[in-house]
Amino acid sequence: MPIYDQAYKPWEGQLLPNPKAWWVIAKTGIRLMWQKWVIVLLVFSSFPFAVRGVQIYLMNRVGDSSQLGDFTDKLEINPGFFEGFLKGQTFLFLLILAIIGAGLIANDRRFKALQIYFSKPLSFWDYVGGKMLVLAFYSALITVVPAILLFIIQLLLSGDSTFLVDYYWIPFSILAIWMISVLVLGGLILTLSASVNNSAAAILFFAILMFSDIIRKILSRIPDVGLASIGADIQQVTAVLFGNPRPHDFSPYGAWIALLLVVGICLLILRLRLRPTEVVK
Amino acid sequence: MSVTLDQITIRYGSQTAVDQVTAVFPEGTTGLLGPNGAGKSSLIKGLLGLVPIASGKATILGEDVIEGRKRIRRLIGYMPEDECLIPGLTGLAMVRYTGELSGMASQDAMQRSHEVLFAVGLGEARYRKVQTYSSGMKQRIKLAQAIVHDPKLLFLDEPTSGLDPRGRQEMLDLIQEIALKGTMSIVLATHILIDVERTCERVVILNQGHVMEDAKVDALRGELSNAFSIRIDGDRESFQKLLKTKGCEIQTEAKQEFDVTLPAKQSSDFLFQLAKGSGVTIRKLVPAIQTLEDVFVKRLQEDRRADL
Numbered sequence: 001m002p003i004y005d006q007a008y009k010p011w012e013g014q015l016l017p018n019p020k021a022w023w024v025i026a027k028t029g030i031r032l033m034w035q036k037w038v039i040v041l042l043v044f045s046s047f048p049f050a051v052r053g054v055q056i057y058l059m060n061r062v063g064d065s066s067q068l069g070d071f072t073d074k075l076e077i078n079p080g081f082f083e084g085f086l087k088g089q090t091f092l093f094l095l096i097l098a099i100i101g102a103g104l105i106a107n108d109r110r111f112k113a114l115q116i117y118f119s120k121p122l123s124f125w126d127y128v129g130g131k132m133l134v135l136a137f138y139s140a141l142i143t144v145v146p147a148i149l150l151f152i153i154q155l156l157l158s159g160d161s162t163f164l165v166d167y168y169w170i171p172f173s174i175l176a177i178w179m180i181s182v183l184v185l186g187g188l189i190l191t192l193s194a195s196v197n198n199s200a201a202a203i204l205f206f207a208i209l210m211f212s213d214i215i216r217k218i219l220s221r222i223p224d225v226g227l228a229s230i231g232a233d234i235q236q237v238t239a240v241l242f243g244n245p246r247p248h249d250f251s252p253y254g255a256w257i258a259l260l261l262v263v264g265i266c267l268l269i270l271r272l273r274l275r276p277t278e279v280v281k
Numbered sequence: 282m283s284v285t286l287d288q289i290t291i292r293y294g295s296q297t298a299v300d301q302v303t304a305v306f307p308e309g310t311t312g313l314l315g316p317n318g319a320g321k322s323s324l325i326k327g328l329l330g331l332v333p334i335a336s337g338k339a340t341i342l343g344e345d346v347i348e349g350r351k352r353i354r355r356l357i358g359y360m361p362e363d364e365c366l367i368p369g370l371t372g373l374a375m376v377r378y379t380g381e382l383s384g385m386a387s388q389d390a391m392q393r394s395h396e397v398l399f400a401v402g403l404g405e406a407r408y409r410k411v412q413t414y415s416s417g418m419k420q421r422i423k424l425a426q427a428i429v430h431d432p433k434l435l436f437l438d439e440p441t442s443g444l445d446p447r448g449r450q451e452m453l454d455l456i457q458e459i460a461l462k463g464t465m466s467i468v469l470a471t472h473i474l475i476d477v478e479r480t481c482e483r484v485v486i487l488n489q490g491h492v493m494e495d496a497k498v499d500a501l502r503g504e505l506s507n508a509f510s511i512r513i514d515g516d517r518e519s520f521q522k523l524l525k526t527k528g529c530e531i532q533t534e535a536k537q538e539f540d541v542t543l544p545a546k547q548s549s550d551f552l553f554q555l556a557k558g559s560g561v562t563i564r565k566l567v568p569a570i571q572t573l574e575d576v577f578v579k580r581l582q583e584d585r586r587a588d589l
Contacts (some may be wrong), residue, residue: 011431192363
């Protein structure tokens with residue numbers, strides 16, 4: 001009898017009755033992407049947070065607001081403050097989506113890993129949902145998490161419940177904006193990742209966003225042409241969710257529909273592209 | 282039964298890869314044998330739901346492959362033919378990951394991955410990134426991810442492809458070892474006859490999307506034991522004519538020898554009687570079909586003749 005038998009041994013354990021494949025994909029993806037450059041990017045993205053934190057401190061701790069002069073209105077902590085913070089994070093948000101998202105499916109395709117994935121008990125939704133959660137996690141670290149922290153700091157420093165009573169809905173708006181952005185832009189980068197290679201996906205991602213915005217600007221005289229810009233649609237919806245003046249003249253309902261349409265098209269393309277077997281004609 | 286196929290057809294556009302295949306893979310080890318393009322991989326992929334089945338019905342472990350797809354995938358393991366890897370992961374992380382995807386708890390998957398990686402001979406390399414593995418190691422990691430959850434049925438698609446002779450030998454030993462444990466049925470798709478001969482109890486021979494043969498490996502060899510390779514002294518042409526008129530089939534012909542298949546239930550005595558009657562002396566008489574390769578070649582020739 002050997003002390004330790006390294007030959008194949010049958011497994012006597014039990015499989016989980018309801019395994020959550022999407023969660024397995026998400027946590028492995030998050031672990032894989034936790035690299036130095038992501039940490040650097042996250043540190044970099046914390047500077048605006050620090051500045052906004054100082055702003056909150058000043059507004060709550062400087063006893064005489066007249067000392068701040070004409071800046072008082074601009075520094076006021078209101079829904080516009082949070083919308084402004086999220087707007088300021090847009091570039092880093094897009095950067096992190098592009099860099100992380102571009103390889104999420106493209107690398108699986110390159111290494112033919114889809115055959116392995118789809119021979120396991122997981123569905124299309126598990127796979128796409130898992131990949132989307134990776135994007136949601138990293139994008140949350142530069143948007144939702146600092147924004148909610150700022151809200152909490154404001155609550156703690158304000159000293160009374162007035163701010164909470166007036167603006168209790170702000171965290172929900174922040175969460176909603178984040179979810180919409182991840183669904184739309186995350187869907188877009190995953191679709192590109194499923195269609196072209198890693199670097200082409202990242203380039204195309206920025207190209208589509210910039211091109212659609214350029215069209216909006218060139219054809220600004222034509223009514224509702226702004227709907228063609230994904231960025232403008234998200235801005236419009238963000239303004240509605242924060243109760244702020246709308247930055248564009250097209251209908252916010254139109255923006256909702258346009259964003260839904262983008263998500264729908266992305267899912268359709270993903271469904272077609274996520275084939276475990278490439279058919280060589 | 283592990284797998285039942287009833288009139289299964291798989292198409293890629295206008296190209297038919299598998300054409301109305303009906304077969305049964307019982308428990309144990311079954312070889313799916315055929316030349317390149319015979320439809321072996323397509324059939325396996327169809328059963329796994331990786332490519333759509335155009336028509337027909339198939340069951341795996343009693344479950345319909347379309348309705349019970351997710352349940353079936355918990356019970357099977359699949360080692361693809363292609364060089365498939367999950368990039369960025371170490372060997373250990375990849376096997377653990379696929380174990381968890383198969384439905385194992387995280388701790389179980391971790392513990393089991395170590396065991397399986399040692400079993401497939403990757404114990405020392407388990408902390409290396411899978412992209413850095415050699416071809417042989419990649420084959421082994423594909424096997425490890427397929428067996429980590431100890432499936433009831435294992436599909437192996439060309440498991441020895443790209444391996445050097447020693448690696449091939451080790452892979453076949455491993456497959457035999459797994460088969461001998463008796464907890465897992467195996468379907469081995471390959472174009473290498475010796476691999477099937479060595480590891481499988483049963484063989485299904487596919488060619489151009491059709492089943493050419495479906496039998497036990499031993500029976501297949503035995504069934505054709507009434508084929509002989511003979512050498513004679515005397516009038517060869519008239520003797521061959523005589524054999525044909527008595528229902529014998531003449532196959533391959535060499536300069537001095539030719540192969541002849543006797544009618545059913547006839548033994549070599551029949552040949553001696555005919556030889557005696559026609560004044561011919563048999564100098565050599567040996568069984569012509571000795572390996573599965575001979576069966577395979579013979580079936581392919583028959584198939585080609587039928588096509589013509």
